[in-house]
Amino acid sequence: MTALYLYDDRVAREFAPFALTRPVSELRVGAELTRRRWETALGMRAAGFVAAPHLDRFAEFDAPPAVRGTVPAGSVVANSRCIPRLAPVSTAGDVDIRLWLCEGATAALRIDREMGTDDVAAAFAESGETREGRDTAAIAGRWLDEVWALVRDLPPQLCEDVALLAPRLTLQSAEALRGVAHVIGPAELVHVEDGALIEPYTVFDTTAGPVLIRRGATVHAFTRVVGPCYVGEGATVAADRIGACSIGERARVHGEISMSVVLGHANKSHDGFVGHSYLGRWVNLGAGTTTSNMKNTYGTVALWTPAGIRDTGLQFMGTLFGDHAKTGIGLRLTTGSVIGAGANVYGSEMPPKFVRPFAWGEGDAMGEYRLDKFLDVAGRAMARRDVALGGDGRAQLSAAYAARSRQS
Numbered sequence: 001m002t003a004l005y006l007y008d009d010r011v012a013r014e015f016a017p018f019a020l021t022r023p024v025s026e027l028r029v030g031a032e033l034t035r036r037r038w039e040t041a042l043g044m045r046a047a048g049f050v051a052a053p054h055l056d057r058f059a060e061f062d063a064p065p066a067v068r069g070t071v072p073a074g075s076v077v078a079n080s081r082c083i084p085r086l087a088p089v090s091t092a093g094d095v096d097i098r099l100w101l102c103e104g105a106t107a108a109l110r111i112d113r114e115m116g117t118d119d120v121a122a123a124f125a126e127s128g129e130t131r132e133g134r135d136t137a138a139i140a141g142r143w144l145d146e147v148w149a150l151v152r153d154l155p156p157q158l159c160e161d162v163a164l165l166a167p168r169l170t171l172q173s174a175e176a177l178r179g180v181a182h183v184i185g186p187a188e189l190v191h192v193e194d195g196a197l198i199e200p201y202t203v204f205d206t207t208a209g210p211v212l213i214r215r216g217a218t219v220h221a222f223t224r225v226v227g228p229c230y231v232g233e234g235a236t237v238a239a240d241r242i243g244a245c246s247i248g249e250r251a252r253v254h255g256e257i258s259m260s261v262v263l264g265h266a267n268k269s270h271d272g273f274v275g276h277s278y279l280g281r282w283v284n285l286g287a288g289t290t291t292s293n294m295k296n297t298y299g300t301v302a303l304w305t306p307a308g309i310r311d312t313g314l315q316f317m318g319t320l321f322g323d324h325a326k327t328g329i330g331l332r333l334t335t336g337s338v339i340g341a342g343a344n345v346y347g348s349e350m351p352p353k354f355v356r357p358f359a360w361g362e363g364d365a366m367g368e369y370r371l372d373k374f375l376d377v378a379g380r381a382m383a384r385r386d387v388a389l390g391g392d393g394r395a396q397l398s399a400a401y402a403a404r405s406r407q408s
Contacts, residue, residue, distance in 0.1 A: 002095075002110075003047035005071055006035055006064075006080045007120050013052050014306045015147040017322030018280055020357055021341045021400045023051040025080035026063055028248055028263045029150060030157030031165060031212070031230040034080050035063070041084040041139060042076060042108070043092040050077070050117045054403040059392035060281075071115045078108035079124065083157070084141035086164040091137035098135040099127055107139050147320065148303060148312045151276050154259060155209065155244050158228035162210040166191040169214075189227060193217075196231075208244070232264060240271075250385055251279075259293075259316065263323075265385050277318035280325065280341065282381055288330040291337070293318040301336040304354035312336070322357060324378055324397075341400060342374055357404040371401050 006025035013019050018027055025035040025046075035046050048067040051058075056066045071077060082102045091097045100108040106127040115123060142157075144150065172192045177183075181198050183190055185206035192198060195215030202219050204211050209228030213219060216234040225231070226243030234250040241256050248264025255271040262268070262279045270287035277291050293316050295301060301317035302309050319337040327339075328346025339345060340357030347362025360369040375397060379389040 002044055003072060003075045004038060004042060004044035005067060005075055005077045006038065006046055006049040007077050007124070008049070008051040008080050009121065009124065012079075012081050012144075015144075016304070016306050017320055017325075017338055017340045017357065018147070018278075019052065020054070020403065021280070021323040021397065022058060022060070023049045023055055023066075023080065024144070025049050026058075026060065027150065028246060028261055029083050029144070030154065031161035031232075031246055032086060034083060037084050037086055037141075038078045038108075040086050041089050041092065041141075042078070043088055044076065047075070049080070050120050052403075054399040055396065057392045057396040057399060059390065059396065067117050069117070071111060071117065071120065073112060073114045074110065076108055076110050077120060077123070079106070081144045082107035082139075082141055083144060084139050086161050087140075089137070089139050091139075094137070096135055097137045100137050100139040102139050102141045103143060105143065107141065146312070147305070148314060148317060150261060150278050151259060151317065152312075152314060154246065154261065155228050158230055158244065158246060159209045162191065162212045162228060162230060166210070166212055170194045172196070185227075205243075214249075226258075235262075235264075248281075260318065265382075265387070275318045276314075276316045277320065279321045280323035282324045282378065283321045284326045284381065285321075286327045286329040286331060286346070289327045289333070290331075291318040291333045292335040295335050302353075303336045304338045309353075324374075324381075328362075340404070342369060342378075342397070344369055358401055371398060374401070 008024050012024040046064045048064045050067050098110045106124050109127050180200050181202040181204055183204045189206035189210040190204045191212045193215040196213045197218045199221040201221040203224040205226040211225050211227045211229045213231045214233045217231045218236045220238035222239050224241045230246045232249040235247045236252045238254040243258040246261045248262050251262045251266045252269045254269050257274045260274055260277045263281045265281050266279045266283040268285045272289045274291050275293035300311050300313050302311050317336045319333045321339045322341030324342045325339045326344045332350050337353050339355045342358040343355045344360045345351050345355055349363030358369040359366040361367050382389050
């Protein structure tokens, strides 16, 4: 069987603050991880990923391992910045297809020979951007041109994803929901999978798009869920307005949140507004943490990147929270903030727009989070979700700690 590998190109490896602790293929884009999108599109299980060396020990749930050495001949290698539709492509099983193009650029290629990981970039470059022929096929999707595209393109991506995902699931009947939830807009756009719990006095607003609640998820009473919205397996949303969001598995969300992605296994369990933001895995926001997502001047928002401060061209942009980032009670974050992986930020003083990875402190007085202390806290936080921080996980986070200067 042909194996699938995901490849982080040079641009993807600069997607701070996330690329320090995970391959880009393990980011949630819309309703699903990029890796699973490719698995769906090509009908193949991912066997590995090619990314920066500090991710060699990355291990998380069903994620495949990093490739060490070579990619086998006959494999399909897909660019993790390409976001395919959540639907099988007709050419998935055609062994004569050597190249898949998305919007005219190489999205995936089949390699004819065993290839070292350092040679993958050259193979993509040699494939060209406009090649057409009988061994070339188109794949529907879009590209993550910038890290902020994870937030910028969220509503249309969710509309498409929910429409494709919902028909594949066993859903609760409209009769089961009638009398429990009130629907504003087309009722047929509310999709609740069997095994999800919708408490009385929930409001679903489908005026702007569909809603999908996955099995094991709970929507508490007095919550307004505004589409397009996706709530993943085992997640809990409670008692406020959840609008145009993708809430990953086993996340806990309370208080107003809009136009944001929660990768999964993260906590926003208290009041406080979060808008146009992205929460990495194991993020914990203290009570009252609030993000600003629009400037008082109504101008475009600038964001820190490894290449320097850059204008996003967006009027709305909140905060990008790296994996394992934590905030204290009442923390306020300015428009277009980046909180590095493993950072622990607290205090009444607003921190700078960029908080470096594994920082500890408040305002401009940031110290270093000791690695041993960070790992102890990470292990305890993960255990609360019945997940163990194993040897590979500790090694990978230690490697990220050593590589943190790349995002400082």
